Amino acid sequence: MAEEKKGRALATKAAASIPKFVRGNLAATIKAKEEGKKVAYAYIADGQDEIMRAMDIVPAWGESFAGVCAAKRDAEKYLQKAESDNFSRSLCTYATCTIGFDMIRSELGVDIVPDAPWGGMGRPDMILGSAQLLCDPRFKWPQATQHYLRDVPIFVGAMYYPPFDPKLNHHEQEKFYVKYCTEELRECVKFCEKHTGKKMDWDRLAEIVELSDKTWDLFIDTYELRKAIPTPMDTGDAMNTMVPLTFNLGTQEAYDFYKQLYDELQEKVKNKEGVVEPEKYRLIWAAGLPSWFALGDFQYFNSKGATFPVEVTYRGCEKIERLELPKTSDPLEHIAWRWVRYWTHWYDKARKRPGSLPKVERIIEYIEEYKCDGVVFHSAFSCRSWHAGIIHQAETLKKVYKEIPILILEGDIVDISSYNEADTHNRIDAFIEAVDAYKSRMG
Amino acid sequence: MKRYFAGVDIGSTMTKVVIFSDRIEATIIGPTGPEHRKLANKVMEEALNLAQIRFENLSYIIATGYGRINVPFADRQITEITCHAKGLHSLLPTVKTIVDIGGQDSKGIKIKDGKVVSFVMNDKCAAGTGRFIEIMADSIGVPLEDMGIISLTAEKAAPISSTCTVFAEHEIINKLASGETIPNLIAGIHESVATRVSAMVKKLTIEQDVAVTGGGAKNIGLVKALEKKLGCSIIVPPEPLITGALGASVLAKEIFEKYEREGQMPVRSSCGLQEAKIFS
């Protein structure tokens, strides 16, 4: 039987309301049929959120469902199922978890998979892939899923952004990438129109995009309250509070959630209410998806007087004005600019520091602004595309910035067999001692 | 009046105790094996006898190593990473990078003024640890302590391509059957461990001097293989097994004296010299 971990204490009331959000998103995929709505398998940071919302397509997020399975320590049955059809354990476990889930659905010939954590995902009417992260599973995962859902049509778009090259002026190239992304989004709209039988309401889309922009701004304003000492919220909570931005972008509920969180954090800052008392060490979660089955490790950090006022992971937005987006009346082009600039707006800064990288520049900016004493990365073995560069980032950070203590945790997002709590805690203990020594050296 | 401090390092295969004043008074390396792990008190007793002092003479005790939280008579626990750095620095102050090859894990530690700057660890896989060599020694029937010296007579290291310990054991048996010499095989085993350890330690950007500690440091063949992989010479401290316990004892002294300077007394464990409760 699945082993469920006991609940984790959260610092904010808003974060505690997130499970309801996630359950609601999953339930919506099951209720959609009754409401005459279409369900689409969707993948995070796809740039297609607003298109789906404008066309009343209900997204079923694979990463979210796999994360729920992992957090409930109930993913093994799906991983094993996928493995039985030769999907290697070293593949992305978000992908293999949901593929295993759909294999069971297809074998049983049912729409609703029995015994799925939180009811599972409803059967999709379409698969909307987006391969912009240069990650092979982002192409292959939707295709492999279709193998078990033969009748479900699939669209895999790609939202690329210019690669960083210190010798190249990316501003020249940006517009070509934006053009490409816009066309991809246009194809996505056509695909959705075909499979919903509805026409896109462009005014509605423009309104939704505007709401997303407002949500991006509010998200950053809210998270910047965490610069306070002591910080009112840490990454342990942020791994929950990312849900509305990541999975509900373009909805009023997402905006309202961050308004509620903003008010709560403001109150905490006013009352100097921190995550830990006393706050001895401030850390940055510099990269890496978390081990969803071991989120309690954030509390282990907290028990040592350490908090994370900032993280790179799931901070998938920026204040719109900082991106200096060109004006356009085409909402799809606006989404494309927002997407490309989200990545490239660190490029100029990185170019100014010889040897640096945009991702490292971002970490440096956060270390300075959030007054961090140490850096934590999590290298999840099954996510090669995102985690392969972690050691390079850590080395570059030391080279171009300073000898700040760095911890690289090793594990996975879903596969618990990669995890050993005692060893992880031992590493955290040693790291905290190193941070303590660093702080005393720095005075 | 002379003050005494103790460091207890409960590793995966050995228990080490160092009694320190302003110099090392006694060092003891205790027996291995699961039934012995809980008997840290016995190892401590031996160390006290050697130093000719009583338990009550100890002003402060620090436990380290993977079993550190289970030493009831220790006043404080500090990780082996910090203790290794401190212990090695007290013996060899020019060392900036430590490679520790223990029974169940291996680590790389970068130090500055005796304090840890960064570290890496392999605690996930037996390959790249002393355990790998131990298992291979068993399968070829050579005593562990002879592995190092025998490997020096190899003509050419036989490459071991499997990184998984179980498969590597199989590969070695096959190679043996097909006529590979024992020295060549042992040299191949050392090369395999050195490759994995050096790949891990290189993540730290190695700075010289480099020292090796832990059981692996007692294996001359492994040290030579590691030197080749890291491309620099490696210092082996006189007793590479006790650096963690030594560091713990030096830290015990430093912490105690810091309290004293601040006019305070450190909190002490209320337990006497009793055995650990857990390892049953």
Ligand code: SF4
């Ligand atoms: S490999 Fe990583 S980036 Fe790619 S889909 Fe999986 S989790 Fe996402």
